[in-house]
Amino acid sequence: MHLHDFWFLLIAVLWIGYFFLEGFDFGIGILTRTLARGTVERRVLINTIGPVWDGNEVWLLTAGGATFAAFPDWYATLFSGFYIPLLVILVCLIVRGVAFEYRAKRTGERWQRNWELAIFWTSLLPAFLWGVAFANIVHGVAIDREKNYVGGLGDLLNPYALLGGLVTLVLFTFHGAVFAALKTVGDIRERARAQALGLGLATAVLALVFLVWTQAHRGDAWSLTALVIAVAALLGALAANQLGREGWAFALSGLTIVAAVGMLFLSLYPDVMPSTLDPAYSLTAANSASSPYTLKVMTVVAAVFTPIVLLYQGWTYWVFRRRIGVQHIPAAQPAAEH
Template structure:
């Protein structure tokens, strides 16, 4: 296996880790409006991800940096062609981080309510837009012979990509509801279970349609295998949350995300951005990659840094593993 193939796999792993971790993160943000009934319950939900949300975003930085260094042509075409949706995602992530930190800085109800609105919308929009973006990457976009995107924003809003956005929104929200049930106690935990079950059923319908469309359009035997794993894991997650087994449900919903992202990258390889104008103009792991020397240096750096990142992030989740409830929130909040 060539180094550019290795880095394609590593970038796929980074995006998978990001969607697994930031998926329930976004889901919790959406659930602050759908699940929480009052300000104290919203505080409980925010506290479930309070110690980890910023660490989850490290995976996005790593995925973006790895793409820039390993596949500069892919990075340039992607970020120029998808400039507006990626800018919206970036602004949302900035505002979302500020909202988490500033919400409790003042006691006024209006102040806190406005930041809570910000948390909701800046969680919902990226959850949709990531699905739209990856839907277009897999489907193919208008790339010319100069490796430049020549389409417009309207071209990105096609039925396949929009369905992909709905899948990521519902899947992340389901993942977040299962996480909420896993991390809370009391009435909010029971309602999280119930809401997760309904969200899981809706997600299953949308996901089967999207992944089936992907398989029919550009799939092979390997992608079919990951499709089956994703569907079975999703069904298992729904059954497990119905039975009150939050731990199993969270593991299976995470496996659903892993298998679904793996399927998208399997259908994409050896392309990194297919051209819908002419297949010969597609960006591939070969024509979009950096030099072998650059990839070699990156491989050594990743081999040293990645275990350290995994260890400290795993330690963070272990330290903050206990459940919380409304009785842990002071009335002043």
């Protein structure tokens, strides 16, 4: 295996880790409007991800930084061609982080309601747009001989990409509902399981169409194996959810994301951004990579720091593993008079 192949694999792992972790983050944000009944239950849902949401975004920063360093041509073409949707995602992530921090700074109902709406929309939009972006990467975009994207914004909103956006939106919401059932107690836990059933069935229909479409367009035996795993894991997650085995349901919904995103990267390789104008213009892991020396230095750094990050994040999840419910939310204090 060449180092550029290793870094393609590592970047795939980073994106898979990001979608696995941030997926239920986005799902919880969406569920604050569709599952929670009232301010207290919204606080319960937000508190389930309160200690971990910012750590989950480290995976995105690492994936973006690794792409920039290991595959500068891929990074340049991707971020220039997908500038508007990626800018919208970036703004959403900034506003979302502010909303988590500022929501509880004041006790006014309007203040908290507005920040809760911000959490909802800034979870929903990235969950959809990430699917659109990755579907376009796999499907191929208009790249010329100079490695520049020459299409427009409308070209990115094709039926395949929009379907990909719907799949990630519903899949992440399902993942969030399973996580909510795992992390809560009482009535909200039961409603989370009920909502997970409907979301899981919708995910099964949309994801099967999208993954079969992907397999027919660019698939091989490896991607077909990942497709079968994704479908089996999703069905297993639904069964575990119905049996009240929330731990297994969450593990299997996570495996669904791992297998589905893994299938996209398997379908993509050895390309990193196929060209719809001419296959010879496609960006590949070989022609868009940095120098071997750069990749060698990056490999040493990754070997040292990746285990540290994994251990720290695993410890964080262990410390905050307890379930919570409305009884754990303190009563709101009246606003101070001025």
